[in-house]
Amino acid sequence: MTHKLLEAQEGFIDPRVLEQVAGPGEFNFVTIAEWENTEVVERARAAVAAAHKAANFDPQEMFARLGIRADIASYKPVAA
Secondary structure, three states, X not given: OXXXXXXXXXXXXXXXXXXXXXXXXXXXXXXEEEEOOHHHHHHHHHHHHHHHHHOOOOHHHHHHHHOOOOOOOOOOOOOO
């Protein structure tokens, strides 16, 4: 539900879901959402929070219940 909501937001550019296939890394999946700018990200966060509240869905509770560790952050491109 969250991914579909994000993809419908103004300023959403590209979704990525990557699965680790080799290496000793801690995280098995990585999701990346690319946005036009930080302003649209803030609006998308608000839309997701409202949708979660309306659905009585608490992501932190789900993560704790299922033993999921998440590293949620914002990133920017680095010039090569």
